[in-house]
Amino acid sequence: MSPTEFAELETVLTRVQRWPPPVQLSLATRILQSLQASAMHPGGSIKNLLGLLASSGSAASDAECERIISEERLRKYG
Secondary structure (H helix, E strand, C coil): CCHHHHHHHHHHHHHHCCCCHHHHHHHHHHHHHHHHHHHHCCCCCHHHHHHHHCCCCCCCCHHHHHHHHHHHHHHHHC
């Protein structure tokens, strides 16, 4: 959090603390609900997320996977 953001947060907090408790609670509830809603949809739709996993080529065969693993082991352990 930058110093400017921290100062803004303090200003908002000071202002909100002057409100009656029921209004403060209402604001807190709305903030938590908005966070919960955004947590349910973190990066977009499932279709978009699956698109990140898409590949233009075919999947590697078992033999290709074994070759890749062997090469990486040789690279890592010598």
